[in-house]
Amino acid sequence: MQIVWLIIIGAAAGFIATRMMKMETNIVTTIAIGIGGALIGGLVLRALLTVLGAAAGFIGAILGALVLIWLWQTYIDKGRD
Template identity: 40%
Template sequence: MMNLLGTILIGLVAGLIARAIKPGNDPMGWIMTILLGIGGSLLATWGGQALGLYQAGQAAGFIGAVVGAVILLVLWGALSKKR
């Protein structure tokens, strides 16, 4: 349970960092950005640990969370523009 809570908190920060890193003007609000950051963090943490790229608590996990959040923000932006 604490690992999940930690991942969610890291995802919150990763979402805010991803919003600052990703170029362009996003019409989505901060709440959606944070939720996508949490989703990216969960996916990157699970995926990176499943592939053996890093272990829980390593700095690479935070970097992976930011990268996962940026990827989700880009995908969300691309999909929302098509509607």
């Protein structure tokens, strides 16, 4: 089923891309361009999301540590004064 979906999406993407680039191609070439573009775009997007996901986790860890330090200084460390 995924192959059928890839062909449908590839055909639509290939049609739009060839029209945007003002190319006149037959249906097989249009589908091939769309499927190739979907594979390349999917890999690039997946890699980008992986890198950004790791960066987001790191930033989240820093923010969490800052909140924890603030809570420590506000509620626990003040009790010692």
